[in-house]
Amino acid sequence: MHTHGFAGTLQRVPATLLVMIAVISVQFGAAMARDLFPVIGPGGTVWLRLGVAILFLTLIFRPTIWRTFRSHPRVMILFGMSIALSTLFFYMAVERIPLGIAISIEFLGPLVVAVANARHWRDRLWILLAAASLAMLIPDIGTSIDPWGMLAALIAGVFWGLYIVISPKVGAVADEFDGLVVALIVAWFIMLIPGISQGGMNLLRGEILWQSLLMGLAAAVIPFTCEFSALQRIPARVYGVLVCTEPIAGTIIGFAVLNEMLSLQALFAVIGVTIASIGATLSNKEAV
Numbered sequence: 001m002h003t004h005g006f007a008g009t010l011q012r013v014p015a016t017l018l019v020m021i022a023v024i025s026v027q028f029g030a031a032m033a034r035d036l037f038p039v040i041g042p043g044g045t046v047w048l049r050l051g052v053a054i055l056f057l058t059l060i061f062r063p064t065i066w067r068t069f070r071s072h073p074r075v076m077i078l079f080g081m082s083i084a085l086s087t088l089f090f091y092m093a094v095e096r097i098p099l100g101i102a103i104s105i106e107f108l109g110p111l112v113v114a115v116a117n118a119r120h121w122r123d124r125l126w127i128l129l130a131a132a133s134l135a136m137l138i139p140d141i142g143t144s145i146d147p148w149g150m151l152a153a154l155i156a157g158v159f160w161g162l163y164i165v166i167s168p169k170v171g172a173v174a175d176e177f178d179g180l181v182v183a184l185i186v187a188w189f190i191m192l193i194p195g196i197s198q199g200g201m202n203l204l205r206g207e208i209l210w211q212s213l214l215m216g217l218a219a220a221v222i223p224f225t226c227e228f229s230a231l232q233r234i235p236a237r238v239y240g241v242l243v244c245t246e247p248i249a250g251t252i253i254g255f256a257v258l259n260e261m262l263s264l265q266a267l268f269a270v271i272g273v274t275i276a277s278i279g280a281t282l283s284n285k286e287a288v
Contacts, residue, residue, distance in 0.1 A: 015230040019242045022223035022230075027103075027250045029219020030094055031257040036211060040199035042091035045212070046084070047195025048203065050188040052216025053224060054181060063178040065185065072173045079166045079179070080186025086159035088191065089152045096149025098260040100251030100270050104134055105150055107273065109157030110243055113164050126276045130244065133272025136265045144263055164239060167231040180228050184220075248274040 010018065029049075036045045057063070069076050086109075093102040111127055141147055170179035195203070202208055231239055247270045254260035262270070 010225065010229040011233075013229075015233040016238075016242060018226040018230040019234075019239060020245070022226040023243060023246050023249050024253075025218050025222040025226075027099065027246070027253040028257070029215050029217075029223070030090070030099055030250070031253050032211065032215040033091060033219060034094060034099075034258060036208065036215065037091070037095050039205075039208060040202050042088060042095055043191065043194035043197065044199025044203055045091055045215070046087045047188065047191040047199065048209070048212035049087070049216045049220050050084070050184055050191060052213055053220035054184050054188060056217070056221045057177060057181045057184065057225070061177040061181065063181040064175065065178070065182055068174050068178045068182045069186075072170075072179075075166065075169055075173060076179065076182050077186055079163070079170050079183035081190060082159045082163040082166060083183055084187035084190040086156050086163055087187075088194070089156035089159065093149045093153035093156060096146040097153065098144075098251075098262060098266070099254035099258060100247055100260070100262060101137065101140075101145060101266055102149065102153045102156075103250040104137070104247040104270055104273055105153035106157040106160060107244065107247060108134070108154065109159070109161030110164060110239070112157075113161045126279045129279070130273045130276035133269045133276065136269040136272065139265055140263055144266070164231070167228065171228070171232040177225070177228065180224060184224070244273060244276060244278075 033042075033045050033049070036048075040048070058065075090102065090106055093106065107130070111130060137145060137150075141150060170183065173179065174182070227239075234242075251260075251262060251267070251270045255262075
């Protein structure tokens with residue numbers, strides 16, 4: 001397999017650091033996406049975000065698109081579907097509930113992956129703490145937490161878990177970022193009808209395209225390249241543990257950028273998930 005210069009550079013960055021860069025960047029992207037929802041909807045926002053990602057990643061990595069898809073169509077379609085639907089349902093959640101809460105609920109996807117792969121009892125204890133913390137959100141349902149937004153976040157979590165499981169399989173059968181770009185193209189086609197039906201002619205407005213460009217870089221190009229590189233080098237379980245920091249990152253950015261205030265229970269839930277993630281990372285020798 002050939003090595004692209006940029007991909008080679010990413011390989012020299014510690015995998016754990018790449019995941020953390022992705023975590024922070026994707027929160028900024030989600031905050032930026034919120035401004036686009038009233039104009040082009042979550043569907044239009046996801047479709048443009050995928051388009052930006054495909055454009056930049058194709059220019060950077062010059063992937064062999066058709067040959068890669070033809071060789072392994074099933075895994076590419078599954079990977080593309082996981083990207084499209086995890087993003088769409090997450091944005092549907094962010095439209096209705098605070099960013100930090102949406103991520104805390106969506107995290108159940110990686111949590112299930114972590115439970116399925118955990119070898120030590122102590123890992124399961126940290127996961128139980130995270131689950132108990134998320135249970136603290138229950139009193140807010142119907143008041144500060146929209147139940148439909150919560151459901152959308154749960155569905156996003158299912159597809160995020162699928163993304164984590166399939167990613168190493170894609171890395172095993174495709175050259176570096178070729179598989180990722182092919183999957184993003186599949187996701188773009190999946191989102192074509194919902195994207196255009198929600199966005200309409202507003203998708204062509206200059207200011208929308210400019211906002212989408214910045215949002216796509218923060219929400220897709222940076223996270224996808226960092227995560228995909230990291231997932232080739234660390235187990236799905238370790239990745240699942242590291243992204244436990246997303247709820248607190250989302251809460252901080254939600255407060256700073258979107259002026260979102262969480263209830264005391266919700267704040268404790270986010271803190272609990274974060275403590276669990278730090279504990280699991282520290283107790284896991286592979287994560288170092």
